[in-house]
Amino acid sequence: MDIILEKKIILTEILSAETDFILQHVQQNKLITDRDYRALKSLPQNTETSSGEVLDTLRGKGEEACQKFIVLLKQQCVLEQYPGLKDVFPDLRQGLGVSAPETPPQDPDHISKINEYRKSICFTYKNVEEYNSGPGENVLLADRYTELLIVERNRQQREIENEIRFRGEHHQQVLKTRASEANSRITVDQLFRPYDDKNVPKAVILQGNSGHGKSFTAQKIMYDWASGKVFKDLFHLVLHLKCKELNEISEANSLVDLLNYSPSFTRETEEVLKNSKMEVLFLIDGFDELKFSFEKTSTVPPKDPSTKAPLEATLSALLKGFVLPKCSLLVTTRSTASDKLSKLLSYPKRFTDILGFTEEGVKEYFQRFFKEEQLANKAFDCVRKNETLYTACFIPVICWIICTVFREKEEKGTDFTKELETPTSVFVHFVSILQEHHCQGLSQPETLLMSLGQLAERGLQEHQVLFDEKSLSAAFPDNQTTKNNPFLCKVLQRKEVKQESMYSFMHLSFQEFFAALQYLMLKNEKEALKKLRKLLGNVKRFKPVIQFLFGLSNKALHSHLIKQPWPSIQAHLQKWLLNLLKSGVNEKDMLHLLHCLYELHEDEFVRRAMxxxxxxxxxYITLTRTDCWVLLYCLQCCPTIKSLNLRYNHITAEKLRMLQPALSRCEELW
Known part of the structure; x- marks a missing residue:
């Protein structure tokens, strides 16, 4: 605290040039609370008043926070933003402010070049483009990145099935169990920690399904290394290769040529790379997106980083350790390609798996996205009221979709608590994003979705969430579609003395969604109606599928995925529902029909049905928060309701408050 007080006047002046920058870094390093951040953010920016308040807030956090703040001020990306800090801390004039390995390279020229490279990485990686970013639009990485749940232990089949089948609170409880030490949770800065036998992994596989944040994590690692926050005692140099970009290369290239596709890699960085004393990490992002198979080739693998060879041979040489054998590797991939990758890498290697967000992670993501605590809590509470959405939020891109839609409604002045997105609409957005950004080189979109739907339906009919290779081959005759399918996950299961590859959808709710989707994609209308009648004759087993079918019948939704859906499907669904209402239904079926109306989300028909x-x-029915939300929507579509009977269903005060806006429409309330 004394050093901040001693240098407060000069620090206040220097930091006032760009207070938002230091405020973002202070929050990112968790030196202040989100409440502190919002309070400081509300002050007039780029003034000595606001920078002084930042310093005073930190002094109020105690000695440890102040010491961490001083370390932060000495990081290279901060020094680049505030050059005057070098005059505040004399030790920085000798270049000691940049975090470096404990055994730095002896050549002072190399130190200077590495520092320049770090500066460039900090500048390039501090912002992130989102799926809907326009030209020149981006957000700070710190405003989006939220810590993910990463585990090291291989899970048993029963554990994986629980992750797939469980919903809502039960699903979050499963993730909390996975986050415990017994389940070998591992953080990014521990990826290269030694094993019990003291061996340090040479290669780490960071596996994750589509939309789970692999590329985001790769960018965060690059930025944090350049800022001196991770791997500072392990690697002098961290180099980034993006496989999606490498796919565009057709001619022969050396490893150095490939690195030159990154704007941060310069001739000076190349000179440092060739220094044999360097500890180098290659971060290879998106191995699963590479177009070639890495099967045996006639090309002799290059052993020099400057030797040109076909792209497949150059990357194979890097992965197998033929070129730069002392370097370490961190490779991200989808689960469908992880076993192929594992065969290329040398031991010792570590396998890790991104499971997504825990409940705390979802909350933190909402806070970072909205910044305003009240708005973030409001949005999070809305999501918790819908079990399907709440379950799907463990997938980071689902969180982004929901937050983006909420923000758009808020900006338009719409109360999103009254216009919560249906699970069907969020799943449609999710599938559309994966189609656009993760399906390159696969079969036609409608063919792919149709095959997924048939696989999903077959699994539901047989109470199956894990599929073997034979089932996948039957659904996808094109082997490439199986390997690169962004909608499927792959797990290796021990079967006695061998391993067997099994596949699944990301969650049971996605399997149900795809099963519903195929009904609207069948090429023969009569066949589609025949299948639909059969499905509606077995409601008890397929309620979620029927609910998704109603959602996909919404005219505003199905156009995102289906070119020409059959209008007779929607007409038949609506006629079926009205006939059930006229003939009378029991209480449990009544609740299911309310969910169908909610998913359809066409107010005029809902009003007619009600x-x-x-x-x-x-x-006598215990209503969940989801049930209350659905009931509220349906009641609000009607001018009046003759009678609402909620006797003996143990309704809580919280759930009554949810229903309160519509209760006045009921002529009788029991």
């Missing part, structure tokens, strides 16, 4: 209903009886 008019046929007249009296809603839900006694």
């Amino acid at each position: 008019g046929v209903w007249g009296k809603i009886k839900l006694p």
Whole structure:
């Protein structure tokens, strides 16, 4: 605290040039709370008043926070933003402010070149483009990146099935169990920690399914290394290769040529790379996106980073350790390609798996996205009221979709608590994003979705969430579609003395969604109606599929995925529902029909159906938060309701508050 007080006047002046920058870094390093951040953010920026408040807030956090703040001020990306800090801390004039390995390279020229490279990485990687970013639009990495749940232990089949099948609170409880030490949770800075036998892994596989944040994590690692926050005692140099970009290369290239595709890699960096004393890490992002197979080739693998060879041979040489054998590797990939990758890498190697966000991670993501605590809590509470959405939020890109839609509604002045997205609409957005950004080189979109739907339906009919290679081959005759399918996950399971590859959808709810989607994609309308009648004759087993079918019948939604859906499907669904209402239904079926109306989300038809209903009886049924949200929507579509019976269903005060806006429409309330 004394050093901040001693240098407060000069620090206040220097930091006032760009207070938002230091504020972002202070929050990112968790030196202040989110509440502190919002309070400081509300002050007039780029003034000595605001920078002084930042310093005073830090002094109030105690000695440890102040010491961490001083370390932060000496990081290269901060020094680049505030050059005057070098005059505040004399030790920085000798170049000691940049975090470096404990055994730095002896050549002072190399130190200077590495520092320049770090500066460039900090500048290039501090911002991130989102899926909907326009030209020149980006956000700070610190405003989006949230720590992911990464585990090292291989899970058993029963554990994986629980992750796939469980929903809502039960699903989050499973993730909390995985986050415990017994399940070998591992953080990014521990990826290269030694094993019990003291061996340090030469290669680390960071596996994750589509939309789980692999590339985001790769960018965060690059930025944090350049800022001196991770691997500072392990690697002098960290180099980034993006496989999606490498796919565009057709001619022969050396490893150095490939690195030159990065704007941060310069001739000076190349000179440092060739220094044999260097500890170098290659971060290879998106191995699964590479177009070639890495099967045996006639090309002799290059052993010099400057030797040109076909792209497949150059990358194979790097992965197998033929070129730069002392370097370390960190490779991200989808699960569908992890076993192929593992065969290329040398021992010792570590296998890790990104499972997504825990509940705390979802909350933190909402806070970072919205910044305003009240708005973030409001959005998070809305999501918790819908079990399917709440479950899907463990996937980072689902969180982004929901937050983006919420923000758009808020900017338009719409109360998103009254216009919560249906699970169907969020899943449609999710599939559309994966189609656009992760399906390059696969079969036609409608063919792919149709095959997924048939596989999903077959699994539901047989109570199956894990599929073997034979099932996949039947669904996808094109082997490449199986390997690169972004909608499927791959797990290796021990079967006695051998391993067997099994596949699944990301969650049971996605399997149900794809099973519903195929009904609208069948080429023969009569066949589609025949299948639909059969499905509606077995409602009890396929309620979630029927609910998704109603959602996909919404005219505003199905156009995102289906060119020409059959209008007779929607007409038949609506006729079926109205006939059930007229003939009378029991309480449990009544709740299911309310969910169908909610997913359809066409107010005029919902109003018509509720008019046929007249009296809603839900006694002796314990309503979930999701049920209450659905009931609220349906009630609000009607001018009046004759009767609502909620007797003996143990409704809580929280759930009554959810229903309160519509209860005044009920002529009778039991």
